[in-house]
Structure formats: structure tokens, C-alpha cells
Amino acid sequence: IKMVDRVSGRPLHIDISDLPMKKGITTNRNKFILGPSGSGKSFFTNHMVRQYYEQGAHVLLVDTGNSYLGLSQLIHNRTHGEDGIYFTYTNENPIAFNPFYVEDGVFDIEKKESIKTLILTLWKRDDEAPKRSEEVALSNAVSTYIERITGDRSVTPCFNTFYEFVRDDYRRQLEQKNVREKDFDIDNFLNVLEPYYKGGEYDYLLNSDKELDLLHKRFIVFELDNIKDHKILFPITTIIIMEAFINKMRKLKGIRKLILIEEAWKAIASANMADYIRYLYKTVRKYFGEAIVVTQEIEDIISSPIVKESIINNSDCKILLDQRKYLNKFDSIQNLLGLTDKERSQILSINMANHPGRKYKEVFFSLGGTQSAVYATEVSLEEYYTFTTEESEKMELFALAEKLGGNLELAIKRLAESKRNPQSSTT
Known part of the structure; x- marks a missing residue:
């Protein structure tokens, strides 16, 4: 993926998936991403998954905050609706499936x-x-x-x-x-x-006659914000999505597949789910997949043995953003992630001496606990407006796209141009 040297500003390509495995630095491609609100976490993940997608990977995202709406819509428009599929859970349009359906009739x-x-x-x-x-x-x-x-x-x-x-x-x-x-x-x-069961409140959930066809779509977002506080629907829907992803993994041989779960991991961090998570991680490794968990809730992680044992211990790549908000809890984070003192000082140096003339945020990468470095996420204005999760900027962008007949790409270009050259108009 493209990052930038934090000192010189020189663009770099870094490999955090394949080369470390080839060299024996890591034993899996899974990633654990931690960054408090406002640290640039969602911006970085947008930047990362966009590059996975452009390099031919199948990307499935489970989100609870519309962080990937811009990127998904841009892909949707560029592929004329073939890709960039955005499922939002609503009462009128719930995500349903049939756990007993298998295409080939074989239950392994x-x-x-x-x-x-x-x-x-x-x-x-x-x-x-x-x-x-x-x-x-x-x-x-x-x-x-x-x-x-x-x-x-x-x-x-x-x-x-x-x-x-x-x-x-x-x-x-x-x-x-x-x-x-x-x-x-x-x-x-x-x-x-x-x-x-039929006639029950949730009878639609597990009796779908339509299969979730995720096989041929390369960029899919499930937006579960509407049910994130629902004790029944949230975990079941998350399992349904993970199950669909596992089916996809088995069938797409030799193609990179990744599932990125934002705060939705909370839905599955229960004792009954521990075996399932271990099974997901094991299966992912076998089928050229990557499981990526993204979180900002440090308390939830520290208090959950499931996350530590099933997720963190199975993720050889740790990615951390600005941790200044967690300074007083950093000892717990260091113990939990098994960070060395060198890694600790690298993490605490993030964004402490940024170049005043450049707009970027820094990111720490650790591979297998043996190699670590800090790089910068620095992008063009066009990419910035595609990835931004700032509500006012998103509203400005989508309002302009509407004026332009739904052309998001043109809206992004116009908006970027108007910021570069404030004399030009966005209309």
C-alpha cells in the first residue's frame, strides 16, 4: 500500500501482507487497528481498502457509521452499479439469509x-x-x-x-x-x-428464499448503524455476514479476500462466539484471506478476553493511530498488545512533530512483534474528499453531487479544485 515517509514526505510502497509472510516475520495476514475518535482511523482504513480493491482483492466491510459511503458510491458509479454494493439495514429491508442453504448440497x-x-x-x-x-x-x-x-x-x-x-x-x-x-x-x-419460526417476530431472518449473492461483487459494505444497540439483531446479522464471507472465501480460490469489521466486533465478542471467531480466523488463513478488526473502544478490548485470545493473538499486524487520548491507559494497551518499549516510544511519537506545511496524519505498523515503523497517510485533495468522515464535508460533497445529477466523481473534482484555487466556483 502507498504511504509516505514521515520525515522527507517521499511516497513509499509498503507490503504489510505478503512479504512479511514470505520472510517468516508473520504467520497470517490479519490486522488489528486501534485508534481513538479523531485519530484518522477511518480515513486510513478507507485509504487502505481502496488500494486492496484496486489491486484485485475482494473487500467486505461491516460498518456502523457510514464511514465508507463516499468510496463505495464512487466505485458504484465507476462500475455502473456492478460493484460498490451498499447494504443498509432497515426494517423495510433487513439483511436475511438461509443458514441451511448450500449451493452444491454438500455440508462439510x-x-x-x-x-x-x-x-x-x-x-x-x-x-x-x-x-x-x-x-x-x-x-x-x-x-x-x-x-x-x-x-x-x-x-x-x-x-x-x-x-x-x-x-x-x-x-x-x-x-x-x-x-x-x-x-x-x-x-x-x-x-x-x-x-x-414462521409467524414469529424475526421469522424473516433465517428463512430467506433469496441468497445473499456476494460471490461476484468485489466491494461490499454492510451498514449496521440502525441495529447496533439491538441485542438480538446485531449479533445474528453480523454472523450472517461473516457466514456469507466464509462461503465466498471457499469458492474464490487464488484471489485475495478481506473482511474488515469496525465496531461490529462487539456483537460477536461473547463467550459463545469464541470458537466461531477462532474458526473464522483459521479459515481465513487457509483461503488467502485477511480479517481486519478496527476499534476505538480501548475499554471494551481490555475487558474482553475473547478479543485478546481470539482476535489480537491471531493478528500478526498491529496498526495504531494517535494514542494521546489514551496516555493514562497506555500501560494496559502495551501489555495487551505485547508491545516493546521501542514500539511504545514510536507510537507515542505519532503526530508530535508533523511538518506544518503538509496535511497528513501518522500511522504505526508492527509486524509479528519484530519489525515496526511509523508512516504518514498523505493523499491528494480528491482522495481526501472521497475518504473524509467529517459530517460537514460529506454533506457539502453529496449536496454538490446532487446538483450535478448524482455525479459524485465530478463533485469530488470540483470540490478539490475549489479548495486548491479558492477563486474557482464549485457550481
Whole structure:
């Protein structure tokens, strides 16, 4: 990716994915990005994913703040609607899927595991760990149901028929085996999952007859701001998206794929999700993928063992932005990320001696805990207006694009020109 030398201002290309793996500095391509609000975090991630996209990668972003709207719309316009797909979760247009649908009819171990995790997440609360006997019973239910749908084409694979199978056939099997209620309370299971069954409040979520076709789109954004405080919809929708990404990874061989999860990682940082996250990271490595988690909430990370064990420990590239807001908590950050004293001083030097004549923000990169450096994100005015997350600037840009008949690219060029040359008009 293109960065800039912090001292000379000279443009540089740096490789934070492939070369470090070739040299044995890192063992995966995953990245963990930490920067408080206002540090230029979203701006940098826009700059980074744009370059991934231009180099042929498939990019999937899960966001909760419209940070990628400008870039996505620009790609959408340039590809005449073929790419730059922007899904916003609304009540009228929820993100729905069918966890039991597989194109080729083959349910491998990973697919079964992900179905089990999804149902477990629906059934148990974050703080409620399932008993071993419950996990076994659920695993058996999923496996037996899959045998049924693969052997009997008249059964439509979806959550509705799974629910009916558990309610009727599987109940009989448990009775025959004398499985006790304390080992697996089937009535409680059915009661808790009833809202996802036909006629229930969320019956649309897991019974979709349309598949999320993400396979051939290279730049996709899921905007989940509307449900980020919803205890049920937020985690399920995030799992649905991750599941769609995993399906995409398996099918696109030899092509780089990346999933970038902004604050939505909070939706999946529960004890029941730990195995699923580990499974995602393991699968990503196997299929030439990258998982990138971006956050500004240092408290959430420090207090979450799931994040430390499943996300940070599996991300060999750490990227930090200006940490001055967290100075009094920096010891915790240093311990959590396993930073050396040299890396600490590099991080605390960020933006401390910036050139007054240039507009840029600095970024710290650490690879495998052995190589680290600070570079600058310095871009053209055109790129600046594409990536900006400043509300007033975004509004100015989109209002101008509307005046120009929806031509965002022309609006970006006009706006950049008017800032370079204040005498020129943007109209």
C-alpha cells in the first residue's frame, strides 16, 4: 500500500501482507487497528481498502457509521452499479439469509459447525455458557436434520423446517434415548427459538428464499448503524455476514479476500462466539484471506478476553493511530498488545512533530512483534474528499453531487479544485 515517509514526505510502497509472510516475520495476514475518535482511523482504513480493491482483492466491510459511503458510491458509479454494493439495514429491508442453504448440497464439517454456532447464539445469552450435553444434543439435531434434507428433496432446507424437525422427530428420538430434561431441555430450546419460526417476530431472518449473492461483487459494505444497540439483531446479522464471507472465501480460490469489521466486533465478542471467531480466523488463513478488526473502544478490548485470545493473538499486524487520548491507559494497551518499549516510544511519537506545511496524519505498523515503523497517510485533495468522515464535508460533497445529477466523481473534482484555487466556483 502507498504511504509516505514521515520525515522527507517521499511516497513509499509498503507490503504489510505478503512479504512479511514470505520472510517468516508473520504467520497470517490479519490486522488489528486501534485508534481513538479523531485519530484518522477511518480515513486510513478507507485509504487502505481502496488500494486492496484496486489491486484485485475482494473487500467486505461491516460498518456502523457510514464511514465508507463516499468510496463505495464512487466505485458504484465507476462500475455502473456492478460493484460498490451498499447494504443498509432497515426494517423495510433487513439483511436475511438461509443458514441451511448450500449451493452444491454438500455440508462439510465447517458448515455444520457454523450452523451450530448460529443456533447456539440464538438460544443462549452472552453470559450463559451451554452445557456439554446441550452442545452434543444440538450437534446431533443439526447432523440428523442435514441427513434428512440431503436424503429427502421434498423438505425445503430452512430454519422453519429445522424447527419443525426438532419439535416433532428429534423430540421422539430424545424420548427413545431417555435423554433427561436437565441434559437438554427441548421445550426451553423451542420456546427461545420460536421468534425465528414462521409467524414469529424475526421469522424473516433465517428463512430467506433469496441468497445473499456476494460471490461476484468485489466491494461490499454492510451498514449496521440502525441495529447496533439491538441485542438480538446485531449479533445474528453480523454472523450472517461473516457466514456469507466464509462461503465466498471457499469458492474464490487464488484471489485475495478481506473482511474488515469496525465496531461490529462487539456483537460477536461473547463467550459463545469464541470458537466461531477462532474458526473464522483459521479459515481465513487457509483461503488467502485477511480479517481486519478496527476499534476505538480501548475499554471494551481490555475487558474482553475473547478479543485478546481470539482476535489480537491471531493478528500478526498491529496498526495504531494517535494514542494521546489514551496516555493514562497506555500501560494496559502495551501489555495487551505485547508491545516493546521501542514500539511504545514510536507510537507515542505519532503526530508530535508533523511538518506544518503538509496535511497528513501518522500511522504505526508492527509486524509479528519484530519489525515496526511509523508512516504518514498523505493523499491528494480528491482522495481526501472521497475518504473524509467529517459530517460537514460529506454533506457539502453529496449536496454538490446532487446538483450535478448524482455525479459524485465530478463533485469530488470540483470540490478539490475549489479548495486548491479558492477563486474557482464549485457550481
